[in-house]
Structures are given as structure tokens and as C-alpha cells.
Amino acid sequence: MAIASNRSQSQKWNNLSTQRGHLGDLEMMCLICGGFHMTQDHWQFLQTMPQDPVDLIDDLVNMGIYKSESLNLADTLNRAELRKALFLKAAGKGNPKREKLCNELSKAAGGFDQAFAAAFGPKSAEFFGDAAKISASTRRQFLRNVAIGAALVTLSNCGRNGNQQATSDQETEESVDVSNLEKTNLKIGFIPITCATPIIMSKPLGFYERYGFSAEVVKMPSWAAVRDSAIAGELDAYHMLAPMPIAMTLGLGSSSFPVKLASIENINGQAITVASKYQGQINGPEDFRGFSIGVPFEFSMHNLLLRYYLATGGIDPDKDVQIQVVPPPDSVARLAVEDIDAYLMPDPFNQRAVAEGAGFIHMLTKDLWPGHPCCAFAASDEWIDSNPNTFRALNKAIIDGAGYASNPENRREIAEAISARRYLNQPVEVVEAVLTGQFDDGRGNQRDVPDRIDFDPYPWKSFSHWISSQLVRWDFLPEEKANYGEIADDIFLTDLARELAQEVGQDAPEEIFRTENLMFDEFNPDEASNYVKRQIDEYGV
Incomplete structure (x- = not known):
């Protein structure tokens, strides 16, 4: 994708984002689903989430929203890398071509900060701390921030991502054997x-x-x-x-x-x-x-x-x-x-x-x-x-x-x-x-x-x-x-x-x-x- 300039591409992004008009709150073009919805919709899920970060994470893991292994990100990534990794994981759905497209779209939006703000609203930065500065006393808050970020990506009006599976009425806890495929x-x-x-x-x-x-x-x-x-x-x-x-x-x-x-x-x-x-x-x-x-x-x-x-x-x-x-x-x-x-x-x-x-x-x-x-x-x-x-x-x-x-x-x-x-x-x-x-x-x-x-x-x-x-x-x-x-x-x-x-x-x-x-x-x-x-x-x- 040819990128002319951040300024001109940002203007194009703004035009796309606002073409649906204002309905009390701005309807944004979502980077994940490509659809339009009000940015405030991303925050509705906060009201029903458990307040204790450990309970919240356990709940989300049980729901299949994301894997507990993703918490390892907290030990290895700084703030910018964490936000980028979470964003690409949700938007790319494990598809390298899709992740590349999301990278290029984010550049067109003026970078990941602008893209993340477009997807989650201008307060998105408040949900992520700096992993490099985490102490034992703040780790619970950090885990809560990671969990909320993952939940917002997958539970918002962006639809389901590839890691979230529906459960049919008769589904059991038994795993399906795929070794002979x-x-x-x-x-x-x-x-x-x-x-x-x-x-x-x-x-x-x-x-x-x-x-x-x-x-x-x-x-x-x-x-x-x-x-x-x-x-x-x-x-x-x-x-x-x-x-x-x-x-x-x-x-x-x-x-x-x-x-x-x-x-x-x-x-x-x-x-x-x-x-x-x-x-x-x-x-x-x-x-x-x-x-x-x-x-x-x-x-x-x-x-x-x-x-x-x-x-x-x-x-x-x-x-x-x-x-x-x-x-x-x-x-x-x-x-x-x-x-x-x-x-x-x-x-x-x-x-x-x-x-x-x-x-x-x-x-x-x-x-x-x-x-x-x-x-x-x-x-x-x-x-x-x-x-x-x-x-x-x-x-x-x-x-x-x-x-x-x-x-x-x-x-x-x-x-x-x-x-x-x-x-x-x-x-x-x-x-x-x-x-x-x-x-x-x-x-x-x-x-x-x-x-x-x-x-x-x-x-x-x-x-x-x-x-x-x-x-x-x-x-x-x-x-x-x-x-x-x-x-x-x-x-x-x-x-x-x-x-x-x-x-x-x-x-x-x-x-x-x-x-x-x-x-x-x-x-x-x-x-x-x-x-x-x-x-x-x-x-x-």
C-alpha cells in the first residue's frame, strides 16, 4: 500500500470515520471489523466486569476471550509493544496478511496511537501501564488493564475474533481429536x-x-x-x-x-x-x-x-x-x-x-x-x-x-x-x-x-x-x-x-x-x- 503522507492519510481516515455523522457520540470506522459504531459502545462492558483484576482475568479465560498465556506479555513488553501486540492479535486474528494490512491501516491513521484511539476512544491510554515499571504492588492493576484491553477488543461491537468460539447446545468439555486429519x-x-x-x-x-x-x-x-x-x-x-x-x-x-x-x-x-x-x-x-x-x-x-x-x-x-x-x-x-x-x-x-x-x-x-x-x-x-x-x-x-x-x-x-x-x-x-x-x-x-x-x-x-x-x-x-x-x-x-x-x-x-x-x-x-x-x-x- 502506498503511503503518501501521514497528514493526507490521516485526513482520509477522518473522512471515513465521520462519514456516518454524529449520533450523540461519534460513530467511528472500526479498524477491527470495518463497520461503524459509537465509540462509547466500547466502554459499556466495563460496567458488568468483575472489579477484582484476578477475578476478571479468570472470568475472561473461562469465557475463552483470551488465553492465560497472554499474561506473559506483562513480563516482556513495554507499553507501546504491549498495545501493538494486543491490537494486532485481535485485528489480525493470526493471519499474517491481515496483520500486515492492519499495520498499514494504522500507518494511514497516523500510527498505532491514533489507530488505537480510533478503535477505543481517546481514553484508551489510561488502560495500559508501562510493563517495565511494574512493581508487585501495581501488578494487579496492570493485569486488570491487560484483561480489560483484551475484553474490549473482543467483546465490543467489533464482533467475535477467531479465538472466540460459540458453544453449541450439546457441546462437551472433551477436546476434539485432530491428530488424524x-x-x-x-x-x-x-x-x-x-x-x-x-x-x-x-x-x-x-x-x-x-x-x-x-x-x-x-x-x-x-x-x-x-x-x-x-x-x-x-x-x-x-x-x-x-x-x-x-x-x-x-x-x-x-x-x-x-x-x-x-x-x-x-x-x-x-x-x-x-x-x-x-x-x-x-x-x-x-x-x-x-x-x-x-x-x-x-x-x-x-x-x-x-x-x-x-x-x-x-x-x-x-x-x-x-x-x-x-x-x-x-x-x-x-x-x-x-x-x-x-x-x-x-x-x-x-x-x-x-x-x-x-x-x-x-x-x-x-x-x-x-x-x-x-x-x-x-x-x-x-x-x-x-x-x-x-x-x-x-x-x-x-x-x-x-x-x-x-x-x-x-x-x-x-x-x-x-x-x-x-x-x-x-x-x-x-x-x-x-x-x-x-x-x-x-x-x-x-x-x-x-x-x-x-x-x-x-x-x-x-x-x-x-x-x-x-x-x-x-x-x-x-x-x-x-x-x-x-x-x-x-x-x-x-x-x-x-x-x-x-x-x-x-x-x-x-x-x-x-x-x-x-x-x-x-x-x-x-x-x-x-x-x-x-x-x-x-x-x-
């Missing part, structure tokens, strides 16, 4: 949508670290990019739409590339959103005739559910409407400029359209099929064969994370963790509306739907049968190649998911099939072929 530095691809919550949150909330991984979650621009990066071997594992492992393994839309669906990331969590100009005109599927409608990928639950819904109104999805593939991050803009009339997309983009005044929510997909699968955690056969222990532990981390996300009490915390620029890059209130199910639907209704999105990692094989049946119905999969049982057994790792769920203390069904109850019919996985025939006979499509 073939690989610990991983790259996991994701699309920035709430369906990816278990994959995303496992980074800031520490689930990857708990299972022995240094994982990088890589934001991808589209599902085609996920597919292509998977085939090219650029990722270790991936966030995929539930139909994608089936399509990729069978060579639908690309060359055959065997992929396993290891666990389900989310159920429900999608919606049909319509441009605001059609307010009051859309009551059922028949009203979409002539529309241009966006879906995130051809081989997606979104496309299959949209086609299922439209057909019940006598709409031929291939003739009476135009279905376009639109990357989810582009969907709101495409709706706003009238490039499309509606979309069936993952959240938070349905809720974001409402927030932007671009559209209204016509229907949640949970109303089409309560408990339907959407996205999945997946990896290639080749990678699994080369890294069997790593795959098992990684899938276990995702299942553990999904269990944590399934608890409604954790949803607001998760929303804050995954809304950041490096993940969803969405307003926290939009993500909260999706995860809590308390939302404005854009039609003047304040709704409370706790299971608008939910997280159940169990991959029912009946999911595979329904997906395959619709691939046949819409001519993506030749009927003669639709061996429903073989496809499900080969691609859906249901037995492994059950085993791992039980290991982390979750309840998991013993059955692998269930009857699926949809809005317009009932799906018996044993009669998949007849189900398709009945649909065509009833609706003519």
Missing part, C-alpha cells in the same frame, strides 16, 4: 445468502477451529462459478444447491463430476418476490403469465419449485413465462430496473427487495413445501477419497453449526456474525428479519414466521427422489436414466449424516424416507414415476 488448511466456497449460514457462521463463531481447521470461506459470484471451481479443484468443499450434486454427478449441464451431498444446510428460506409495480395484481400462479422471472441456477430448488407452482395455474414454464438465471447478488437491482418482473430467490434478497422498496413477497417457499431442502454442504468423490478423516470432521463441524443455527435463541447473534462485508455484506436488520422470521412482507403486513428459514442437516433420501422426479418432468433428466433409488444411495450420505449428528448430540431420524406434503399434492418416494405422470395429467404440463 489429512488436511487442516481448507478453502470452502459459498454464495452470500442466508442458506449458507452454517458454512459462513462456522468461521466467525469458531466451529471450524473447534474441529481442527484453519478454514477460509471463499465468496463466490454465482453457482456456475461454484460448479466450475469445484471441477477445477480450486476448492476443498462447497455450498451447493441441493440438486447440484445430482446434476453434476449425472453430467446434466456439464461434464460428469461425481459429488456427494454430505448434509443439508437449510430448509425453507426462499420466497417468490414480485416487482412493486404489480402490487395488488398477483394472487396466484396464473397471474404470472408473460412474466420474466429470475432463479439463481438452472439446477436449483428455486427453479424446480417455481415450475411446480406455475404449472398448477396452467402456466407452461417453458412457453408462458421466461425463466432467467440471475446470480442472487444481482437480483434486487435487476428487479428494480425492471429487467425482470419477479424472482424466486434465496434470502436475504427477498427481504432486501422489500427494504429497498423494489418488490413485495408474494409467497414463502415454506408454504409451497414445508421443510423442503434448499442448499447443501458437498464435496467431490475424489477429495473425499483423498481426505476421508478431514471430510468426516468437516461435515461434523457443519452439522454442529447447523444445530446451533436451528436454535431460535441464537439467530440474532448469527445475523450479526454473518452480515459483515466479507460474508453477506447486508444490513444486519435485513438478515435478522430473515433468520428470526419477524418481517415486513412489502404488502403492509408485519409477519411472524419463526420457520421462514430453518436448519436441519439431515438429508432425507425422499428429497433426492422428489428432485429427480422434477428433473424428469421438465426434461433435464431422461426418464430412462432416472434410477431414483440408485441416485439417492450414491449421492446422499444420509447414514453418515445421522451418525455425525448423533455424535454431536443431535436427534436424527432412523428412517431415510418420509412422505413429503406439498401445497398441491403429496409425494410418496416409492412412487416417483407415477407422481410425475399424475402431475402432467392433472395440469397438462
Whole structure:
């Protein structure tokens, strides 16, 4: 990074810091999280901290905020070195590149003193003494200062750092054995949508670290990019739409590339959103005739559910409407400029359209099929064969994370963790509306739907049968190649998911099939072929 001069860079920093304005106290751009919050927020935690420094330190160590070994800093570092070390430890999160960036940002702010003041307010210096001058009588105060500094770094509105781990409901005190992992530095691809919550949150909330991984979650621009990066071997594992492992393994839309669906990331969590100009005109599927409608990928639950819904109104999805593939991050803009009339997309983009005044929510997909699968955690056969222990532990981390996300009490915390620029890059209130199910639907209704999105990692094989049946119905999969049982057994790792769920203390069904109850019919996985025939006979499509 080129640094022109401290004065000019400081001015740029001041401009960034004040661009959000004044709300009683200055909202500062935080060096740690990159977000904006009031500097006074850093001091709120002081009020509830134990007053005795030894009790305070013990409390913070027990909470996992920082390790007791960090107290050794008091014996070796002077005041400036201590402040710099604590700052880089929190801001860098153990990543040398991130620490280098923080160093350069601090230079741009005029040095560490100015950067520290920007993060913690002008009184930050009062919390640190000179380690070189510490005597036995002042050591307790020094330890208190160190503890408070560490706590402020990690407990303030900067979110969690890499050393702080969430604790799932069933977590025990037993450590996880990571000695047999073939690989610990991983790259996991994701699309920035709430369906990816278990994959995303496992980074800031520490689930990857708990299972022995240094994982990088890589934001991808589209599902085609996920597919292509998977085939090219650029990722270790991936966030995929539930139909994608089936399509990729069978060579639908690309060359055959065997992929396993290891666990389900989310159920429900999608919606049909319509441009605001059609307010009051859309009551059922028949009203979409002539529309241009966006879906995130051809081989997606979104496309299959949209086609299922439209057909019940006598709409031929291939003739009476135009279905376009639109990357989810582009969907709101495409709706706003009238490039499309509606979309069936993952959240938070349905809720974001409402927030932007671009559209209204016509229907949640949970109303089409309560408990339907959407996205999945997946990896290639080749990678699994080369890294069997790593795959098992990684899938276990995702299942553990999904269990944590399934608890409604954790949803607001998760929303804050995954809304950041490096993940969803969405307003926290939009993500909260999706995860809590308390939302404005854009039609003047304040709704409370706790299971608008939910997280159940169990991959029912009946999911595979329904997906395959619709691939046949819409001519993506030749009927003669639709061996429903073989496809499900080969691609859906249901037995492994059950085993791992039980290991982390979750309840998991013993059955692998269930009857699926949809809005317009009932799906018996044993009669998949007849189900398709009945649909065509009833609706003519």
C-alpha cells in the first residue's frame, strides 16, 4: 500500500470515520471489523466486569476471550509493544496478511496511537501501564488493564475474533481429536445468502477451529462459478444447491463430476418476490403469465419449485413465462430496473427487495413445501477419497453449526456474525428479519414466521427422489436414466449424516424416507414415476 503522507492519510481516515455523522457520540470506522459504531459502545462492558483484576482475568479465560498465556506479555513488553501486540492479535486474528494490512491501516491513521484511539476512544491510554515499571504492588492493576484491553477488543461491537468460539447446545468439555486429519488448511466456497449460514457462521463463531481447521470461506459470484471451481479443484468443499450434486454427478449441464451431498444446510428460506409495480395484481400462479422471472441456477430448488407452482395455474414454464438465471447478488437491482418482473430467490434478497422498496413477497417457499431442502454442504468423490478423516470432521463441524443455527435463541447473534462485508455484506436488520422470521412482507403486513428459514442437516433420501422426479418432468433428466433409488444411495450420505449428528448430540431420524406434503399434492418416494405422470395429467404440463 502506498503511503503518501501521514497528514493526507490521516485526513482520509477522518473522512471515513465521520462519514456516518454524529449520533450523540461519534460513530467511528472500526479498524477491527470495518463497520461503524459509537465509540462509547466500547466502554459499556466495563460496567458488568468483575472489579477484582484476578477475578476478571479468570472470568475472561473461562469465557475463552483470551488465553492465560497472554499474561506473559506483562513480563516482556513495554507499553507501546504491549498495545501493538494486543491490537494486532485481535485485528489480525493470526493471519499474517491481515496483520500486515492492519499495520498499514494504522500507518494511514497516523500510527498505532491514533489507530488505537480510533478503535477505543481517546481514553484508551489510561488502560495500559508501562510493563517495565511494574512493581508487585501495581501488578494487579496492570493485569486488570491487560484483561480489560483484551475484553474490549473482543467483546465490543467489533464482533467475535477467531479465538472466540460459540458453544453449541450439546457441546462437551472433551477436546476434539485432530491428530488424524489429512488436511487442516481448507478453502470452502459459498454464495452470500442466508442458506449458507452454517458454512459462513462456522468461521466467525469458531466451529471450524473447534474441529481442527484453519478454514477460509471463499465468496463466490454465482453457482456456475461454484460448479466450475469445484471441477477445477480450486476448492476443498462447497455450498451447493441441493440438486447440484445430482446434476453434476449425472453430467446434466456439464461434464460428469461425481459429488456427494454430505448434509443439508437449510430448509425453507426462499420466497417468490414480485416487482412493486404489480402490487395488488398477483394472487396466484396464473397471474404470472408473460412474466420474466429470475432463479439463481438452472439446477436449483428455486427453479424446480417455481415450475411446480406455475404449472398448477396452467402456466407452461417453458412457453408462458421466461425463466432467467440471475446470480442472487444481482437480483434486487435487476428487479428494480425492471429487467425482470419477479424472482424466486434465496434470502436475504427477498427481504432486501422489500427494504429497498423494489418488490413485495408474494409467497414463502415454506408454504409451497414445508421443510423442503434448499442448499447443501458437498464435496467431490475424489477429495473425499483423498481426505476421508478431514471430510468426516468437516461435515461434523457443519452439522454442529447447523444445530446451533436451528436454535431460535441464537439467530440474532448469527445475523450479526454473518452480515459483515466479507460474508453477506447486508444490513444486519435485513438478515435478522430473515433468520428470526419477524418481517415486513412489502404488502403492509408485519409477519411472524419463526420457520421462514430453518436448519436441519439431515438429508432425507425422499428429497433426492422428489428432485429427480422434477428433473424428469421438465426434461433435464431422461426418464430412462432416472434410477431414483440408485441416485439417492450414491449421492446422499444420509447414514453418515445421522451418525455425525448423533455424535454431536443431535436427534436424527432412523428412517431415510418420509412422505413429503406439498401445497398441491403429496409425494410418496416409492412412487416417483407415477407422481410425475399424475402431475402432467392433472395440469397438462
